[in-house]
Structures are given as structure tokens and as C-alpha cells.
Amino acid sequence: MSESPKKYDVIIIGGGPAGLSAGIYTARARLSSLLIEKAAVGGQIINAGMVENYPGYTNGISGVELTQAMHRQAEKFGLETLYDEVIGIELNGKQKVVKTPQGDFITKATIIAGGAERQKLGVPGEVEFTGKGVSYCATCDGAFFRDKSVVVIGGGNAAVTEALELTKFASKVILIHRRHELRATKIMQEKLMADKRIQILWDTVVLEILGDKLVNKIKLRDVVTNKESTLEVSGVFVAVGSQPATGYLKGLLTLDAVGAIVTNDRLETSVPGIFAAGDIRSGSIRQVVGAAGDGAVAAINAGKFLSG
Amino acid sequence: MSKPVEVNEAKFDEMVLKTKMPVLVDFWAPWCGPCRMVAPIVDELANEYEGKVSFMKLNVDDNPKIANRFGVMSIPTLIIFKNGQPVSNLVGFRPKPELKKNIDTALAG
Numbered sequence: 001m002s003e004s005p006k007k008y009d010v011i012i013i014g015g016g017p018a019g020l021s022a023g024i025y026t027a028r029a030r031l032s033s034l035l036i037e038k039a040a041v042g043g044q045i046i047n048a049g050m051v052e053n054y055p056g057y058t059n060g061i062s063g064v065e066l067t068q069a070m071h072r073q074a075e076k077f078g079l080e081t082l083y084d085e086v087i088g089i090e091l092n093g094k095q096k097v098v099k100t101p102q103g104d105f106i107t108k109a110t111i112i113a114g115g116a117e118r119q120k121l122g123v124p125g126e127v128e129f130t131g132k133g134v135s136y137c138a139t140c141d142g143a144f145f146r147d148k149s150v151v152v153i154g155g156g157n158a159a160v161t162e163a164l165e166l167t168k169f170a171s172k173v174i175l176i177h178r179r180h181e182l183r184a185t186k187i188m189q190e191k192l193m194a195d196k197r198i199q200i201l202w203d204t205v206v207l208e209i210l211g212d213k214l215v216n217k218i219k220l221r222d223v224v225t226n227k228e229s230t231l232e233v234s235g236v237f238v239a240v241g242s243q244p245a246t247g248y249l250k251g252l253l254t255l256d257a258v259g260a261i262v263t264n265d266r267l268e269t270s271v272p273g274i275f276a277a278g279d280i281r282s283g284s285i286r287q288v289v290g291a292a293g294d295g296a297v298a299a300i301n302a303g304k305f306l307s308g
Numbered sequence: 309m310s311k312p313v314e315v316n317e318a319k320f321d322e323m324v325l326k327t328k329m330p331v332l333v334d335f336w337a338p339w340c341g342p343c344r345m346v347a348p349i350v351d352e353l354a355n356e357y358e359g360k361v362s363f364m365k366l367n368v369d370d371n372p373k374i375a376n377r378f379g380v381m382s383i384p385t386l387i388i389f390k391n392g393q394p395v396s397n398l399v400g401f402r403p404k405p406e407l408k409k410n411i412d413t414a415l416a417g
Contacts, residue, residue: 038403038404038405039346039349039401039402039403039404040342040345040346040349040401041345041348042342042345046341046342046345047342049341062341063341064341064342064344064345065341067345068344068345083348083349083352083404084403084404084405085403085404085405085406100405101405102405130382130399130400131379131380131381131382131385131397131399131400132379132381132382133381135381135382136400137342137382137400139339139340139341139342140340140342140343140382140383140384140400141381141382141383143337143339143369144380144381144382213379214379214381
């Protein structure tokens with residue numbers, strides 16, 4: 001970019017519930033605010049067909065509708081949105097230089113709300129068959145598996161949500177989990193167990209995803225007996241957890257053992273003027289309402305930092 | 309302002325395969341919430357590449373044959389066609405810079 005970099009009071013990185021909530025607060029506080037989102041506004045929760053635990057929605061609301069409303073609300077107060085990827089943050093005195101492929105942006109305060117990224121399973125066939133039977137989003141791809149047999153890999157809330165979503169389309173849904181108990185919350189487990197269309201394979205890991213042009217089977221191993229087997233399936237939905245998206249922040253901010261950003265109770269990071277909110281933060285409860293709360297805390301403290 | 313145009317089965321060959329200009333087709337469906345979230349990015353790209361690439365949207369629910377023909381089993385999927393051939397197939401959300409890189413490669417190649 002040849003012209004001088006644009007300046008903002010606050011730059012928010014990541015357009016999930018944490019970033020959107022932060023944007024509502026900073027823009028409404030009349031701070032010039034830019035939200036930078038690399039893929040799609042809404043974050044991980046747009047994969048959820050129904051969010052049942054966000055306060056105020058008696059009958060639940062889809063993740064897309066909820067975050068679209070948050071985005072409209074923030075833009076109403078003056079938040080600007082840029083679709084690009086942040087590749088680094090540099091410190092220049094008190095200023096922060098936020099670097100993107102299309103140029104630099106200068107800000108006094110930054111709120112990092114980049115969330116977590118779905119982890120890959122890391123087995124042969126996964127990359128080759130992505131979009132050819134391997135999926136990370138049941139609400140996007142479920143309908144392509146009408147009357148087919150599918151598996152969901154994982155044991156947390158995301159995996160259970162995917163399995164329940166898939167029963168709308170698939171003839172058979174099998175949840176495969178490497179342990180003998182789920183990490184998902186009780187209410188999710190109850191729903192899963194109550195659904196007779198879902199079968200669970202405990203203590204089982206996937207070794208390989210096989211197919212011709214499309215996925216047609218997977219190779220499994222029972223971790224208790226060590227017995228290997230194959231299972232004919234058309235779809236493999238991967239929901240094996242997520243990883244904080246902090247690759248570009250190593251060396252700049254203090255991170256915990258899993259790569260999440262360490263903050264204090266004001267959500268300040270190890271660098272003054274840089275705040276963290278939502279799933280990217282160490283100790284996050286990984287819930288939409290928590291992310292929204294974090295966004296507000298970070299935004300209010302960013303405001304205090306700017307006026308202080 | 310250039311906006312993506314809806315294309316269907318009947319017009320696919322004429323509008324996508326037989327045009328000189330490279331075409332980016334956004335495969336989507338109304339029930340795919342996440343597809344709605346990538347729409348603003350595709351709109352931005354349509355503007356930025358106006359006159360160089362034409363942008364189209366294909367509803368996979370209404371046009372299953374086309375989705376099938378190009379092996380689309382995951383949406384959003386963006387396929388870039390050049391001289392009637394798919395030259396780039398982007399499955400799922402991709403950062404805008406990565407989309408641009410793919411479009412630029414398709415244009416150059």
C-alpha cells in the first residue's frame with residue numbers, strides 16, 4: 001500500500017461473538033473501530049444449527065442468525081469490517097501496527113478475538129477427501145449425505161451437535177470416540193443417548209480414510225483390544241476439538257501450554273494496549289455467552305487504556 | 309458495483325463453460341447458514357475483479373445435477389472455470405487472501 005496506513009483507536013481481530021461484542025462496545029463508545037476477519041463473520045458458532053443456551057432466546061437461535069444480528073448491531077454503531085488475514089502485529093512505541101497482505105493498519109489498542117480453529121484428525125486420506133466425504137460442518141454438508149451412512153469423530157459438544165444434526169439426513173449416524181466417556185455437557189449427552197438413530201463406537205480411533213473418488217470406508221482400531229476393522233461409510237465428519245489461532249502471536253504475547261493467550265481479569269495480555277477475548281484466551285469457557293462477555297470486558301478496558 | 313449472478317442447470321453451459329472470461333461459481337444452498345456468511349466476501353471479490361472474472365452463484369438444492377457433475381459434496385465451495393474447465397476448487401471457508409491468490413493464479417495460468 002503506497003498511501004500512509006489508516007489509523008484507528010481500536011482494531012479488533014476476529015469476527016466471532018467475542019470480536020462482534022467488543023465492536024458493539026467500542027463503536028458505541030465512539031472509538032474508531034475496525035474489525036478484521038479472515039474468513040466469515042460469525043466464528044465457529046455459525047456451524048451450530050441451533051444455539052439453545054444464549055440468554056434471551058427461549059426457543060434457541062441459529063448461530064448464523066445470532067452473529068449476523070451482532071454484526072449488524074456493531075455496524076450500526078459505526079464498526080468497520082475488513083475481510084483479510086492478520087499476519088502479524090508489530091509494536092512501534094505506543095502504537096500497534098497490524099499487518100495484513102493488503103497493508104498495515106495503525107492502532108492504539110487491539111483486541112484479539114481470533115478464536116479457535118477446528119483441529120484436523122491427522123490421518124491419511126483426510127486432506128485428499130476433504131469435500132469428497134470428509135467434512136467439518138454438518139449444517140453445511142449434511143444434506144449431501146441423505147440416506148447415506150456417516151460417522152462423526154469426537155466426543156465433545158461439537159461432535160454431539162454434528163451427530164444430532166446429521167440424523168436429519170443420513171440413514172445411519174455413528175459417533176466414534178477414542179475414550180469410553182464423552183466430554184460433551186450432560187444435556188447434550190442426554191439428547192445423544194435418547195436418539196436411537198445414533199450408534200456410538202467407544203474406545204475407537206480412526207487410522208485411515210479410504211475411497212476411490214469419494215470416501216467409501218474407514219479403517220478403525222479398538223484401543224482396548226487393538227483389533228483393527230473397516231467400516232463402510234460415505235461421510236466422515238471431524239469434530240475433534242480446536243486450537244487457539246495464535247500462530248502469528250508467538251514471541252509477542254505470553255501464551256499458555258496449549259497456545260492460548262494469557263490474560264489478567266481485565267483481559268489485558270502481556271503487552272499494554274493488547275487485549276484478548278473469547279476462545280483464544282487461556283481459561284475461556286468456550287461458550288458464545290462467555291465470548292460476548294469477554295468482548296465487553298476487553299472493549300471497556302481498551303477504552304480505559306485509551307483515555308488513561 | 310458488480311454482483312454475483314444466479315446461474316442454473318439450463319444456463320450453466322452457456323453462462324459458465326462457453327464464456328471467454330474466467331468464471332467463479334459459488335455453490336451454496338439456502339439451508340447452509342455458513343454460506344450466507346461468505347456471501348459478503350464473494351460480493352467484495354466480484355467488485356474487485358469486475359471485468360476480469362465473472363461471478364456466479366449456483367443453488368445446489370435447485371441444481372443437484374451440476375453439483376453432482378463437479379463432485380460438490382461440501383458447501384460453500386467455490387470453483388473457478390476457465391475455457392470450460394474447472395481450474396481451481398476451493399472447499400469450505402477460505403481466507404480472502406487465499407481466494408485472491410487462487411483467482412490470480414487462474415487468471416495468469
